[in-house]
Structures are given as C-alpha cells and as structure tokens.
Amino acid sequence: MWLQKKYARILSEILPVGVVGASLLLGSTVPSAANEHPTSSQPFAADKDSVAQRLAAIREAVSATTDPTKKAAESGDGDLHLAWGNWWNNWGWGRPWGGWGWPNWNNWRNWNNWPNWWHNW
Amino acid sequence: MAKRADAAGCAVPRIELLVIQPTPFCNIECRYCYLPERNSKAVVAPETLVNLFSQVFASGWLHDCVSIVWHAGEPMVLPVAFYRDAFRMIDRTKPGGLTVTHSFQTNGTLIDEAWCDFFAEERVNVGVSIDGPKRLHDRNRLTRSGRGTFDKTIRGIRLLRRREIPFHVISVLSVASMAVPSEMFDFYAEEGIERVCFNVEESEGDHVSQSFADGEVDAAYYRFLSEFWRLSSAMPGKIKFIREIEHALQQVIRPKDAPFNNQLVEPFAITSMDWAGNISTFSPELLGLKNAQYGDFLLGNINRDALVEMPQRLNFVRMTKDIQAGVAMCRERCEYFSVCGGGEPVNKLAENGSFVSTETTYCRVTKMRATDLVLNALERVPPSSSGRTEPSLPLGMPAHARDQPARSG
Numbered sequence: 001m002w003l004q005k006k007y008a009r010i011l012s013e014i015l016p017v018g019v020v021g022a023s024l025l026l027g028s029t030v031p032s033a034a035n036e037h038p039t040s041s042q043p044f045a046a047d048k049d050s051v052a053q054r055l056a057a058i059r060e061a062v063s064a065t066t067d068p069t070k071k072a073a074e075s076g077d078g079d080l081h082l083a084w085g086n087w088w089n090n091w092g093w094g095r096p097w098g099g100w101g102w103p104n105w106n107n108w109r110n111w112n113n114w115p116n117w118w119h120n121w
Numbered sequence: 122m123a124k125r126a127d128a129a130g131c132a133v134p135r136i137e138l139l140v141i142q143p144t145p146f147c148n149i150e151c152r153y154c155y156l157p158e159r160n161s162k163a164v165v166a167p168e169t170l171v172n173l174f175s176q177v178f179a180s181g182w183l184h185d186c187v188s189i190v191w192h193a194g195e196p197m198v199l200p201v202a203f204y205r206d207a208f209r210m211i212d213r214t215k216p217g218g219l220t221v222t223h224s225f226q227t228n229g230t231l232i233d234e235a236w237c238d239f240f241a242e243e244r245v246n247v248g249v250s251i252d253g254p255k256r257l258h259d260r261n262r263l264t265r266s267g268r269g270t271f272d273k274t275i276r277g278i279r280l281l282r283r284r285e286i287p288f289h290v291i292s293v294l295s296v297a298s299m300a301v302p303s304e305m306f307d308f309y310a311e312e313g314i315e316r317v318c319f320n321v322e323e324s325e326g327d328h329v330s331q332s333f334a335d336g337e338v339d340a341a342y343y344r345f346l347s348e349f350w351r352l353s354s355a356m357p358g359k360i361k362f363i364r365e366i367e368h369a370l371q372q373v374i375r376p377k378d379a380p381f382n383n384q385l386v387e388p389f390a391i392t393s394m395d396w397a398g399n400i401s402t403f404s405p406e407l408l409g410l411k412n413a414q415y416g417d418f419l420l421g422n423i424n425r426d427a428l429v430e431m432p433q434r435l436n437f438v439r440m441t442k443d444i445q446a447g448v449a450m451c452r453e454r455c456e457y458f459s460v461c462g463g464g465e466p467v468n469k470l471a472e473n474g475s476f477v478s479t480e481t482t483y484c485r486v487t488k489m490r491a492t493d494l495v496l497n498a499l500e501r502v503p504p505s506s507s508g509r510t511e512p513s514l515p516l517g518m519p520a521h522a523r524d525q526p527a528r529s530g
Binding site: 013019025029054 | 347348351353354355357361363366367370374375378457492493495499500501502505
C-alpha cells in the first residue's frame, strides 16, 4: 500500500503537465554523467522493490485516481480529476489501438507499436 | 486482442495490421539485412492483391480499422501508379465504415516530387530508415557497389520536410552509434527530424548481430536512451517523439484494467503476405524464414487457399501452441510481463532456438531497459513544496507542452 501511495504522490506531480510535459519532466530528471548509469552487472531498476511490484503499484495508483467515485471521496479535487482524464484520453487508454496523438496522417495507428520488424531498415 | 467467439466457441481472429510485400527487391544492400530474396525483382500480381483483400474483407476478422504496411523489400522501387491502382482497388472493395491506413517504410533514396504528391494525396504514413549522421549511416547502409547511401537518403528526408510531409525515422543502433547519443541528437536536431524510433541491430535469419553478441548491449542501450531522453528534455521542441520512451511511458503509467495486447503473439492480429501470396502471422519476419523444427511458417497461399481455413492448418496449430506456451512461461517468470505481453516469437526462435522460451536480448533491450529508465525517472521526481503544486518543468519547456489544465495550488 505504501508503494501505491508513493506513486500516487509522484504521479500527482507529473500528470497535470500532460503527456508531452510528463515526458519532458521525467527526461529532465535523468542524470547526465554517463558513469552514473548502471552497468550491465547491476540491476537497472534500482529500487529495492521488484519491478512487477512497482508496476502494479503504479497502475493501482492510476486506477485509484482515475476512478471518479474514489476521486470524489478521497481527494475532492476536481482539477486533478480533469488532469487525469485528459492524460488518459491523450494516451487513448480504453481504446485497443491506443491513441498516440502523434501529429501524423491518420493518427498514426498502432503499427509503430512494433519495433522489431523495422530493425534492419 | 479482443477476442470474439464463433458459433463453435472458437476465438475469432482480429486482423489489426496487414503487412504486404509488394516486391522482395531492395535497391540497396545493407550489411545487416536478413531478407533472403532482396535481389529478386518479383512483383505481387494485381490479382493476388484482389484475392487478399476480397478474402480479408469477407473474413469477419476486421474491426473498424486496419493498417496496411507496404514493406519487406523497398516499396518505392515500384512505380507510384502501382500503388494508386492498389489503393483504388482497396477503396472500391472495402466494407463501408472500415478505416484503412497505409504506411511505407522506405530507405528514402527514391523519394522525389511525384512520391511526395502521392504521400500527400493518399495520406501515407512514411517512415524513413536512416542510421544517424553520414559516418555512422554509411557504415552499414550501402549500395550494391559498396558506396554509402546517406546522401540520397538525406536528400529524400529534406524533400519530405520541404513538402511538409509528416514522417518519422527509424535508426538501427550499432555499438558505435550507441556510444554517441549526443552526436545522434545533434544530427536529428540539425536536420529537423522530430520523430525518432530506435532499433538495436539484431540477430535474425542469417544475420548475426555484432551488437547483440556484445554482452553489454543492454547497458549501452540504457545509457544511450537515457542520455538521448535527457538531451531532448533539455532542448524541448527539437525531438518531439521518441518511440521507445513514449511506449514505455504508455505501458508503465496506465490504469490496472487498461486493455493491453501483444499483437505479435495474437493469431492473425498481424497478417503478412509475400509477393507470391503466401500468408503468415505472428512476427512478420517469419514469412521468409525456414527452420529445422517447423520447416517454414507459411499457412497457405491466398491465390489457392481460404484465409478463414488457415487457423485449422496443422503448422498454425503447432506454432500457436508453442508461442502460447512461451507466453505462459513469460507470464509466470518475467517481472516485465505486464509491459510486454510475452515477447517477440521470432526473436525467441532466433536467440533461444524455440518459441517455448522466455527472455531474449531483444526483450532486455526493447522492453526491460526502457521500462527501467521510466521507473528510475519516476523515482527521481522531487516532491513539490506543498505536495500538490505545479511541478517544476524543464527549463525552456514550451507552452504547448502544457496540454493539461493547471491545478489550483
């Protein structure tokens, strides 16, 4: 539960700036010195909690915040609700194809969700 | 894949992506290319395309949209008229209400004004393969006489920009390019390339990747991607889309019940056809591969066989069983399963020798390290002073990036 609370706090910091803003904000936290990055012999995900636990906690935190009933009860913050809703819509969760919002023809559908094929081209 | 069931209770496939090989021929000879027939100048017959689309449209396997990718050879070695005819045939025969999108992945060397007219008129999604600045690109992307192709490719990209045709680039990363993220970033920025996708040179088919042979490849990739992301954030507006970061963000930060599927392990979600009409599914690379255990991965030929009967083929049943067994192993063993959905069958086969297997270098590079990068970035987000105030944004972040309403503090 504490993991979910931790991520709820973190996500509350980044989601209001939207998808593009979040990518920029998170990218700005990346350390610049190459020697600060882990080598292959070290765990890449540095947190002591497992990757699966962290991912599950993040999704729980997202769901808790995007659930209108929980939101009304727990936060009472309509603006935050709107921010989450916009985030969600911008990424198209709830639509099988995802919604990239890529400013390309035809909204760029899903085929770019397929990196492997293009490797040698 | 959202599955429906037929009268017998069997899952009905849903085709989301059609990969069509209009010709196996390519006008260049990249060092890392694995396509076995790239010297063949065979061309798909119009009747084969008619047979494909008449069967696909009648299959009941489509939802409301389908993407068509013209690839597996250089699509632009064929004339524009070929595609105009093909697109009109598809428009004439497609069911009402179905949205069809077309995409080209090209080496960019043949882009001219006529192609730009076509891309604009038909709203084709264009991906150009370029591996970075000339000194890196020309190491691997060569003509048959061994000369570099950079000058022709960048000329095509500049024409796309001048004509305001939206495009993205895909860059194959080598050990050399992963060592110089700043040089790569500067190249894209100087050329006005705003949307980038990275693939690490892989071992597939007959090609053995030097990058994958290097045990440090995922560490090198992590360093490259993190530095590239940092640079993009420090200079907002230059690079507007890094596929690997956007995908990782999308997969990590999502509601717990958000729909998620891995097309590569869903039968017929990706359906591939070669120039001769042979059909395959799962990883599109399987279309041209042969294997001691499976023979080939062809499910039939669209000119002779019924598409809707292909799921009953013994090789399909066997392949599906093995791929699903591999996915089950991933689900059971891998911490990253929820961002991946069971990996990439062709890489499991190439790297591990079996579909019934789990982790590959491809997994580590494309899924795990990008996920780690996002998870680690999340950990570094500092709490704002009030805990619920406007977050600190990168210096120079443009106003348009603020695409959400600000909260009251």
